Amino acid sequence: MELRWSATDFGNRVATELRALQERLCDALGALDGTPFGSDLWLREQGGGGVARTLAGGPLFEKGGVMYSAINGAPLPEVALRENPELSGRETYFATGVSLILHPRSPHVPTVHFNVRYFEAGGTFWFGGGMDLTPYYPRREDCIHFHRTLKACCDRFDPAYYPRFKAACDRYFYLRHRREPRGIGGIFFNTLKDDRERTLAYILALGAAFLEAYVPIAERRRGEPYGERERAFQCYRRGRYVEFNLLYDQGTLFGLQSGGRAESILVSLPPQVEWRYDWRPEPGSPEERLTREFLPPQDWAAAE
Amino acid sequence: MELRWSATDFGNRVATELRALQERLCDALGALDGTPFGSDLWLREQGGGGVARTLAGGPLFEKGGVMYSAINGAPLPEVALRENPELSGRETYFATGVSLILHPRSPHVPTVHFNVRYFEAGGTFWFGGGMDLTPYYPRREDCIHFHRTLKACCDRFDPAYYPRFKAACDRYFYLRHRREPRGIGGIFFNTLKDDRERTLAYILALGAAFLEAYVPIAERRRGEPYGERERAFQCYRRGRYVEFNLLYDQGTLFGLQSGGRAESILVSLPPQVEWRYDWRPEPGSPEERLTREFLPPQDWAAAE
Numbered sequence: 001m002e003l004r005w006s007a008t009d010f011g012n013r014v015a016t017e018l019r020a021l022q023e024r025l026c027d028a029l030g031a032l033d034g035t036p037f038g039s040d041l042w043l044r045e046q047g048g049g050g051v052a053r054t055l056a057g058g059p060l061f062e063k064g065g066v067m068y069s070a071i072n073g074a075p076l077p078e079v080a081l082r083e084n085p086e087l088s089g090r091e092t093y094f095a096t097g098v099s100l101i102l103h104p105r106s107p108h109v110p111t112v113h114f115n116v117r118y119f120e121a122g123g124t125f126w127f128g129g130g131m132d133l134t135p136y137y138p139r140r141e142d143c144i145h146f147h148r149t150l151k152a153c154c155d156r157f158d159p160a161y162y163p164r165f166k167a168a169c170d171r172y173f174y175l176r177h178r179r180e181p182r183g184i185g186g187i188f189f190n191t192l193k194d195d196r197e198r199t200l201a202y203i204l205a206l207g208a209a210f211l212e213a214y215v216p217i218a219e220r221r222r223g224e225p226y227g228e229r230e231r232a233f234q235c236y237r238r239g240r241y242v243e244f245n246l247l248y249d250q251g252t253l254f255g256l257q258s259g260g261r262a263e264s265i266l267v268s269l270p271p272q273v274e275w276r277y278d279w280r281p282e283p284g285s286p287e288e289r290l291t292r293e294f295l296p297p298q299d300w301a302a303a304e
Numbered sequence: 305m306e307l308r309w310s311a312t313d314f315g316n317r318v319a320t321e322l323r324a325l326q327e328r329l330c331d332a333l334g335a336l337d338g339t340p341f342g343s344d345l346w347l348r349e350q351g352g353g354g355v356a357r358t359l360a361g362g363p364l365f366e367k368g369g370v371m372y373s374a375i376n377g378a379p380l381p382e383v384a385l386r387e388n389p390e391l392s393g394r395e396t397y398f399a400t401g402v403s404l405i406l407h408p409r410s411p412h413v414p415t416v417h418f419n420v421r422y423f424e425a426g427g428t429f430w431f432g433g434g435m436d437l438t439p440y441y442p443r444r445e446d447c448i449h450f451h452r453t454l455k456a457c458c459d460r461f462d463p464a465y466y467p468r469f470k471a472a473c474d475r476y477f478y479l480r481h482r483r484e485p486r487g488i489g490g491i492f493f494n495t496l497k498d499d500r501e502r503t504l505a506y507i508l509a510l511g512a513a514f515l516e517a518y519v520p521i522a523e524r525r526r527g528e529p530y531g532e533r534e535r536a537f538q539c540y541r542r543g544r545y546v547e548f549n550l551l552y553d554q555g556t557l558f559g560l561q562s563g564g565r566a567e568s569i570l571v572s573l574p575p576q577v578e579w580r581y582d583w584r585p586e587p588g589s590p591e592e593r594l595t596r597e598f599l600p601p602q603d604w605a606a607a608e
Contacts, residue, residue, distance in 0.1 A: 040582065054581045065581065177560040177569075239573070246550035247560065256481040256551065265481075269543070269579040276575070277358045277369065278344065278567040 003041070005048035005072050007094040007120065014118045014200055015070040015096040019051070021116075021207045022068040022098050026053045028211050029066070029102065032218060033058040037066065042261055047072035052264045056271065060222055062105040065267035070096040076121055077254040083191040084124060093121035097129075098207070099251070101268040102214075107234035108221040110135035110142070110183070111241065113268070114210045115251065116203040127192040127199045130165065131210050132173050133217075134183030134241060136234045137286055138294045140303070142217045143184045147300035150187050153209035157202045158194070162301065165189045170297040175244055181295045182244050233287050236279065238270040245269065307345070309352035309376050311398040311424065318422040318504055319374040319400040323355070325420075325511045326372040326402050330357045332515050333370070333406070336522060337362040341370065346565055351376035356568050360575065364526055366409040369571035374400040380425055381558040387495040388428060397425035401433075402511070403555070405572045406518075411538035412525040414439035414446070414487070415545065417572070418514045419555070420507040431496040431503045434469065435514050436477050437521075438487030438545060440538045441590055442598045444607070446521045447488045451604035454491050457513035461506045462498070466605070469493045474601040479548055485599045486548050537591050540583065542574035549573065
């Protein structure tokens with residue numbers, strides 16, 4: 001079995017680079033956990049396919065996936081059309097990307113999501129991506145470290161990137177029905193069409209920045225003790241993650257609607273989740289501080 | 305605090321009857337569990353509100369809700385417009401309904417959903433509703449009993465109802481991304497505009513039929529022993545329930561989009577849920593028989 005697709009030479013290069021990025025991420029995260037990621041190759045009828053690398057039941061990561069895909073398809077997702085008015089929508093597209101989600105076992109270690117992607121269709125191309133952090137018992141220094149690392153990486157390419165993509169992230173990862181942000185944000189960009197070589201370098205640099213941003217937080221927090229209360233709160237908050245991904249996430253909805261591989265797309269869902277009717281944290285508790293102090297969007301990179 | 309809304313005299317009667325139905329259901333189910341349902345009154349800015357009656361941590365029901373609402377709102381849900389082409393969509397509507405979901409603790413007792421609703425807008429009205437059963441370790445006799453009870457109730461009003469609404473239920477409770485039905489079906493109807501007095505009698509009869517259909521199954525199965533394997537499978541399958549409700553369920557999506565009370569709407573989500581990457585039951589196991597033997601739509605009422 002082998003992945004086969006049709007793309008431009010540049011598209012093929014992106015696909016090769018992203019596959020290598022997937023391996024680098026799995027090597028680093030597998031070493032961090034002490035458990036190697038498994039690997040599944042899957043093929044898509046319309047062309048292409050992917051490599052699903054997953055881990056479950058590790059000491060650090062209760063569930064994690066680093067998913068790579070390179071596919072041909074049609075028609076284009078609506079969101080892609082909205083931002084590329086020159087396309088008719090009937091074009092066959094080529095898309096390649098890496099999508100990562102980690103659900104740590106400890107409530108002290110934040111859930112994290114990272115994604116970079118490249119599309120080409122009808123003679124045009126665009127990149128998308130981002131990463132965001134979803135803590136349960138956040139620490140100020142972790143939020144600051146995460147955002148500063150992202151900002152430093154963005155600034156090497158364009159000082160306008162971080163403020164723009166940070167604001168887009170706050171807008172995007174928002175649960176309207178709860179009037180609540182998903183986490184403490186990060187960066188998000190949907191349609192980046194700057195110089196393609198430079199943008200490819202940027203999304204690969206984001207892959208490295210992700211490890212710099214997340215790994216130290218996981219290392220600092222993984223040994224902190226917790227009990228049933230913290231675990232229950234983590235399982236409860238994970239419900240918000242499910243709600244966001246199934247109600248709002250464009251990648252998830254587009255993937256499922258376009259007949260994508262459900263198991264690869266839904267690997268983002270947490271391993272154990274709880275829903276309780278109308279539960280509210282006690283005022284002043286750490287659980288209440290999450291929503292009151294940490295979730296409202298703020299300029300973490302400039303905070304002290 | 306008091307619920308206030310604007311409706312026709314008939315609409316007010318439906319609202320009163322459905323509130324009484326909510327109480328009858330809670331009385332019967334609370335007695336079955338041995339735990340009384342709690343009660344929350346909530347008001348909606350645009351008019352009306354509801355009574356949320358919920359139970360959690362009971363010996364039989366791990367989580368359950370019987371939700372009543374009577375509200376004014378605008379604009380009408382798109383699905384309502386599609387089926388009522390005479391409306392402009394700008395009309396203020398009145399809607400009242402009872403929606404029930406029970407998540408039993410034991411994997412041997414099926415999850416069940418029941419809903420009846422009434423809408424009026426711009427001089428027209430329609431009823432909707434249904435109920436469906438989602439077992440984990442189903443028994444043929446339970447599936448047959450459930451469907452026969454529904455059919456007997458439907459047949460008292462119109463022999464065309466059961467076959468039509470059973471087929472609609474099979475179409476509606478379907479997870480396209482999994483190519484899998486949610487459960488073993490039941491009945492579902494979206495826009496019933498037959499004689500209004502008779503239809504009101506029909507939906508109240510469905511409330512009684514629900515208890516006849518479900519209570520004996522819960523009583524027969526609640527004492528059956530189970531272990532970690534069965535519990536894990538139940539938690540895993542509950543993931544499908546979440547996926548259906550957040551990806552497809554029109555009531556859930558309309559409720560959340562129209563600014564409904566999130567906690568009332570999402571009371572349908574199970575208390576504990578698990579997602580595992582690409583898990584498959586062993587061929588020939590009871591877990592595999594669920595999807596192979598029981599989930600494919602079949603004529604349960606005529607089965608032996």
